[in-house]
Amino acid sequence: MNSLYWLVTITDRRSTDAFLALYAEFGVTVSLRTVGSGTAVQETLSTLGLERTEKAVLFSMITADTWPKLQKELRHRLRIDVPGTGIAFIIPLSSIGGKRALQFLTEHQTFTLEEESTLKDTRYELLLVIANQGHTGSIMDAARAEGAGGGTVVHAKGTGMEGAAHFMGVELANEKELVFIVSRTAQKNQIMKAIMTGADPKAGAIVFSLPVTDTAGLRLIDED
Template identity: 40%
Template sequence: MGNMYYLITIAKREYGEDFIEFFYESGVHSLTAALCEGTAQKKTLDLLGIEKTEKIMLSAVVPGSLAARLLRGQMRTMQIDVPGNGISFTIPLQCAANSLSLQYLTQGQKTEQNEVMEMEENRFSLIVVIAQKGYTELVMEAARSANAGGGTIIHAKGIGEKNAAPFFGMSIASEQELIYIVSRQRDEKNIMHAIMEKAGSKQDRVVAAFSLPVNQVVGLRSLLDD
């Protein structure tokens, strides 16, 4: 599985249909879409008189050669590297459950044996923070204090929690937020430490934070211009 990658693209919601069409025309027919939000600071939004930025997150499993073409294509065709348009990155896929799973994930794609995605490995990381609803700004303030840029919020629910509050004999799942932060790898530990130190508490405001290796990223120029 060393030549397969999980490609994640986060863009403005109004560009969603254009990005989906781009992926379909590029041979990617198995896509997962999720609506999410940007993490611009509240004082900035208030100053501009706008609400939180709505985003769409598209993800797919693709072989290395196609991943490289998709990243280049998003810069040329979708102009994702223009500040504010979005970000796209790849994470190495370790394994699939079986051949049927891989066929579903890569349906319609042409794969080649031993293909390699040429790039500088592991310069970046994807930090995933699981926090209780309402604490995203606190998390991002802590992250920015350790040199993080922006992030993306995905609304979720905790499932199977041992301490979930009972309601008429049923366990009620807590509302949570997943916060995705792409960072330089050298900043990753400091960012996670700052989040747990400043935003974590005995009240479980931040449930967990972990990171995944990102081997190539396009968009978000402030991150790449280093």
């Protein structure tokens, strides 16, 4: 499916609501929100006339049809090209686990199911699992049963989850855990299926994959 992307937005926390409101206008309603902080040195901040700010990091699903229109409005209405306003970028997805999850994530956007990404020949995939908080154990147990190694967990808050029960048959809590798992491409489908079927149903897990084009530090996986 080469027309679906993971949209990452980093902005000042005070601007978060403006970004979320704009995204909602374009049907980009399924987002995760977490926090961060800028890393610019004080000398740079002083030169630019900026203060060190706390950042908001937004994760959303977006289609190839929606992105150009949203990109235009980010520039015109939110002035994202002005230094210090924020950045937004998209990463191609290679697959999503389950038709209902796909329908949920693209409910208000035009999307045509196509073949997997042209990056499907990569050796590794990054599996991203969005789940209700407190269910990482059952997710990792299911993933490890199919050969996955460890995972990394990031805490976040969900937004736009009101329609989840209609598509997923489960209520999604506001508090989220985002689980990152790197796997061999050959094992990707088995691991994704194991998570969808083996994790605690209360987790409300949504899983999708991103192509990893290059790596460092995965020697143990290579030698396994």
